[in-house]
Amino acid sequence: MAEMSLVTSEIETMGQPSDKLGKIAALGNIFGVIAAVFGLIIGKTLVPISALEYQVVSVSPFGWVFGGDSMYSIYIAVFMALMAISLLFQAIGSKNLRNFLGSGLMNIIWIGFVVAAAAAFLIPTSFLGVVAESLIQGFLTQTYFLGGFFVIAWQLLASIYTDASKTWIGFLAGTLNSLFIPLLAIGQAISPILIYAAYAILLIGQLFSFLFWQASFDSIREYARSTEKAKLAFTLSGALTFALGLTAIFFGPLGNERGIDVWKPWSTMANETTFQTSPALIFGLLSLMLYWVILAPRLGARELKAAAIGEDIIKGGTKWFLLFLASFGLLAAGQAGAFTEDAAVWGFFLSLTPAGIMFLVGAAYTAKTDIITGIPLVIASVFIIVHPFILLPLVIIPWIAVIITQFFLVAESLIRGLTGFSQGALTVVVSLVASAAVIIFMIGGFGSGPLALWPTNRWFNITLIPGIPAAVQGPAIIILPLLALLIRNVSLAGYSYGRGYATGGLLVGMSVFFAFMIPVIAENESIGHEANTGAALLLALYSISVVLVLSLNLSLANDVEDTGRRFEGTLIKVTSIAGILAAAAVVILALIVFAGMPTPEQIALMISIMVTFVVSTEIFSIINWLIAGIRLGMLREGFRFSRLE
Template structure:
């Protein structure tokens, strides 16, 4: 009833008491009315009117030149009208939200103008540009430019949707933001899954615009009064994370799955190119629209990352916002590159293969970075599945299907629990210092297992790296099927160890954790490089080189971390244990210097096979010895600093 009263007040310009209506933005509400009309046009047309990617086209006449876009002869008219209405609606909202934007501050409010400009450009371009295409060879260029400007509109639209959620304390703002934020992802799915999903997208837009109307015509006291995120926004963050990977599951299960000629189910990266029967154009094996929908939803999720208040920070012992700063905006940038690649991949031209790299690392790097940010705040359960899923989606030319599917399901499950947590207690992460210690030790132990070749050795053709890469590890699968995955496993163990170790720095003022987190992400982006080799031995050599390089850089940071932990343990009154950790770190430094001397002596020229074997044996001894000393140090620090006592807190905080 309160919402209905505010709507009536907005129309009358006065409150029920005949006083001036104190609502959020009366003029902005008329922009939402235009959005409702646009949604109605979309429901009438029943096709995707936002030219995101993968639009079908057909040449109907050569002379005179005539062609159809979007499978409908009236597509350009419908799309132009739809985008034009959205453009004018966003302009009304931009003009009518001046007071609100000045009150809230920040950059998000100004994005209304960006959305208006880009929607107007798309409307004009698709209407006038379509008629300027007079040759078949011009069509790919036209589509490429159209998809490019649409990408910027999509980003602006998602940011506007975040604005609704983040600024309101009510369920109205929550629904306005969520429904509008889901519109583009579901619309993208509709291009691949059929018209029923497309109708669902316009239904979401219709509800979203109705809620936006109520949002603008609600009392001003519905707007948050502090910089921290409202409770509804935290729940929206949890829900959007869950929905992101539910939507992304379409891109995981539809297209990439296949069977290797030698047997075994495989998962091929989103950059894999195929030529469908009866065509000559290059197509992605996975419809780019599916990846587009996943990435646009992920963008909404990350942009919605909440700003926690003092109560949440104190209760969860998180001590700081989880997703923030340069890491957050780097993830947004990589998503932008991924969306751009997904859009351009839908042109179906010879240039499609050039965007494959960003189509892979865009979503993967954002997932890995989000996972690393969670593990850096000691949230292992949320972070590890994100890192693992991101890593295996990059493995090329293919990965074992279960190694992608299982982590993806784990991500969905953990995000579901996080959604429940955000609703029940208002928290957006779990504080689990004990798991940081446990998983640091477990992943370090896994490195020892790989270094010693306990899982078996590969064929002599992989020498000198066959000690680490047993490409016949999984029974029942041909070596050609599992080789790309096996080569990644030691690298993955090292990445996970670094991600878990970042949790030791949390709340202690060390910079080591942040550097470890960033380095983990940057090295993970080199995984596609491993597949750039012609043969498995070359892939193994490249994988080993990356493994050693990452370990060498990590060692310096870990020694710094261990020295800091030694100081903290000593300050707690445990000088013996502190000195033990310190001397262990010093011992590793001495061992590292000796190792460096051996490498310089034997590899300054052309080493013989015996010299290579000797250096590798010494290196394995050094790595294993260092890992054992570090495991002891982390276990002691976990006990003496109380990390092993930190875990779940199953109670609601005092309100």
């Protein structure tokens, strides 16, 4: 109620100042309102998203129906024309705001206008040019590309409302407009009721956008850092992204293998041109992800000090790469719904781009010692790209954990004005636990799998869970050691944070690269081949990361010595140097053994040596990380229960 009173008071005082942001731009939102009303009347998806139905009604003469209505292309043209006019007025009227902010992102309004105008003209004219069934795919490809680019521009415009304004008006204008496309996409795939809800939200969002442009420049942020409302919008959009993303989790991917409930990735094909999960659902998820990542806050000195961090959590190249992934994923999701023969190529990105965004954001949070926010994102991102399927609880539980932790961030933003937690103690604990898990996997602590998996049967006990066939639980078991190693790497990045080491960023970057390779495990003929591929990825990741980890240990040793603990610092140095020498010896020996055609005995001996090296290195590293955590004060770092003033 208090927040609603704030909104009401802002509305009442909005017309008093004479220096409006843009009266002409506000006029554009009137056309946006008209477009929303038109959408409510038609009750169909009027933004060409993905996977719109079509039907050939006659062959000679050729006739077909697009979107279930012979007038559908005209409806789209009218709606997009109204949106083009709306964006044109906003582009013209936003000049003063663009100059005030000095932001090139404002030019996205012009791009949105051009794309909307092109769609309004090309879609109906191209529809008339489809005179044979072979031309339908070309029409759909063009239509969905236009729709994808329009959605990218639309979501970026929504972020401008939110990011620029200090008021609840801007917050609501951006948030409501950003929800239009996701709800429209979900409604298309699941229920027409949500389509009406999408247009209703667009209508309200355009009204708040009108009020945004009618406000004075006093309502606009004076500094580059994100406003309190923008930070709240970032956390709320993250929570809504994964809450609405539950539709993509439950509608389509669920399956059954040998009586066991499994989850199949979004790239799973139902036939040669159609996906088991509607690409429209992934389109909606990615559209809200785009709004979420572009709002990643720019923090000021007070926030950085209060959060015990030294820089923005998501910034620079990471933010723009996330924006690229979301944008490319949107275009790919659109093309995946064009029912073309190469749909499977685009379908690969239906799984990879959302998972990549989640892993990168999770790794970024974890590298800043925010374990509670980061680790669920990392775990969920890995499980949703396991092919050809994975046990259902392994997807549902992490996804729900992500939703819960994102709502924790909403509360954190509301109560203390922060968008992340600082938890050095959890960084130490999770690093130790993940490393211990790697040790247990390597020594076969969870039992051995069938001999048919030799030489990897000691690592992958695909009969671990009673009552579940080995072929069904196999993909999950094979991915677990790699997941433990990925979690260890991104957690270790927290040790380097704030200390000037480059090692943490390298560990995160390398982990992201290997996470993107997880779908490769499924491209094999049998579970045995999958196990071998999984083992190859596991050992490759460990071989590369061990050098970085030992380098990190040496840096920690210097910092421990600087605290006056020379014995502990020397111990860390000695074990790290010994580890580097041992790693070099193992590499040389492996090159010698595998240079020719090794016998089974030689392979077994080499594996035993590698396991011994991994286990001993991890044990010494656990001791070193624990010492560093104690001596550098990380175990005393946790939640801070003071509000940001």
